Amino acid sequence: MFALLTDIRYGQTRALVAAICCAAVCGIVFGLSMPLISLRLEYMTGSGLVVGLNGAAAALSTLVMAPVMPRIMRLAKPRYLLSLGLACAAALFLLFPVFVSVEAWFVLRFIVGCLMTLVFVISESWINQVVSPHRRALMLGIYGTALAGGFGVGGLLFAALDPMADTAFWLGALIFLAGILPVTLLKGPQAVPPDEEGSSIKAILKAAGSAPAAILAGLAFGALETLAFSLLPVYGDRIGLEHALIGALMVAAALGGLSFQIPLGWIADKTNRRATLFWIAAFTTLSPLAMGLSSGNLALLLMLVFLQAGMASGMYSVGLSLLGERFSGGAIAPANAAFIFAYGLGSFAGPPIAGGAMDMMGPWGLLVTLAAISGSYVLIVGLRSLTRQAD
Template identity: 65%
Template sequence: MFSFLTAPQFANNRALLAAISCAAVCGIVFGLSMPLISLRLEHMTGSGLVVGLNGAALALSTLAIAPLVPRLMALAPARILLIGVLIAAAALFALFPLMPAVTPWFILRFAVGCFITVVFVISETWINQIVTPQRRAFMLGVYGTALAGGFGIGGLMFAAFSTAGDLPFYLASGVFLLGIGPVALLNSPQAVAPAREDASMDAIIDAAKSAPAAILAGLAFGAIETLTFSMLPVYADRISLDPVSIGMMVLAVAMGVLVFQIPLGWIADRTGRRVTLLAIAAIATLGPVLIGLAGTSLGLLIPILFIQSGVASGLYTVGLSLLGERFTGGRIAAANAAFIFAYGLGSLLSPPAAGVAMDGFGPSGLLVVLAITAGAYLLFLALTHRKAARRS
């Protein structure tokens, strides 16, 4: 135990633990705060529009801050940045119950989203820089599993406390502060800062152009994840499923995300990340079709959603590993910023598209948007894979 904390040969493992701890912390806060803030706003305003717009503030914060993170990393050590943003996020969460009004909550949600985005970009860059190529996707799968597991823990914490009280907000603050420990105390190499020329907006755009398969994986996953968690309960309600069945469907989705990411990372490291992404995109395209065919049969919906959501979650972690395969050192920061930006864009644009489709075509409109999103990415991968094969 003590040798792990001090021995030089475990330095990279300590860095991995610190970065993965950041994911777990953010997952816990997400799982606790997302339903908490939404329900409190619902009670405060009675407006679904206000609740939806407040959720959009989180996605907008990702778009606003992600391109700036490489520049921040060039200005200050990554470890100091992580500690600073975790402290700032903790302080902001403590302000929610002190300012129970709509406008301050929009500002706080946006600001907290900015800080969390900084954590994601730095921690994912950190992992990609220090893992060996042979286990890159596997370790990013561990990272994704920690994030998903944290989300589940946060959901359990939300269920355990009344939404009317202020204690959950202070618990979220405490979770952020706990995340500082591994980052500050574990002696390990920190994330390599990008050179000044690699921290510019041009560098981020160039990274996106150089690795479109990876960046578009982030876009597709942002859309699919957001639609699954935010719109699937609406779909289930419109096909006349009861609340217990809807809860079981959501649980199946969450468990799929938790279970599949490490095995998919292991497969990607051995068969190739691009080939694995092709298989993931194919299953993600077929899944919505099978969901529609399952109708209201819970016995069919549960395993389909478990597999569909779990496999689709690999778009994020395998896509990230493809970035690490394409870029090295400080240049990964710009690529990761582009990836997170694409994720935020997918998260922002997909719910309105699905809402319009469901209003126009009924509940199946959600499935159409999910299938088109995954199918478009699958088509892009297939075409680029064929072109690469011809050139070789």
């Protein structure tokens, strides 16, 4: 057992475990803090608009931070940056109960979001650089499952704690600090930063243009995931479900995200990652429409929500693995920054588009938006594949 912590032969495994632990830690704090901050703001202001804008601040931080991440990765060793980011996030989390004002919480949430973007870009680049090519999608599926599982654990912690007490903020800070331990203690290969040329905005744009199937998968998943957790409860309410049944919809979506990423990663590794993304998108184009037709059958609706969320989750891990297939070494960092930026853009733009569609079309507005997002991906990737075959 001690050899696992010291033997050079297991260095790659230790690096992978450290990176995956970063995802789990961030997932736990996200699952704890998102409902905590939203509920406290609701009590403070009574304004749904304020709560929504505060959530948008977190998405905006991704759009601001991702383009500069390759350059930041050149400033210090990636393990040090990860530890510093988690430590600063812990310190900022302790400031929420100190500065109890709407303005302060906007600033704090934005900065914490920037630090989490740092953690995600470095840890995902790290995995893609050190993992064996034949199991890349599988390991990224494990990474995504750890993130989703952490989100669930955070939700359970929120349910167990008093939202009006400050204990949850202290616990969140401790969880961030706990994430530093595997990063510093599990010795192994470092993440490789990009070179000077690869740290520019131009390199990020070039990477995005070189791997559109992967980058667009990040964009689509950002929108699909955010819509599932933000507007699916509204959909349930508008089709007349009781509160407990709306909760069942959310549980089904969460369980789907936990259950599918590892199997889909395994399939992508054994077959073709680009084709796997195409068929995932094809399924998530049709499943929302089936949800609308089955809204009168609760059991079928829950199954379709489970399948929709589960299949959609594969777009993130398989999309990342396609990046690792296309790029290597330090070149992965700008590509991953482009992927995270696309994810943030989808998260930022998806809810207002779907919300407007629901205002015009009723509950079907959400389902049509979900289908349109995945359908657009199917068309773009399908047409590119046909073009490549013609060439």
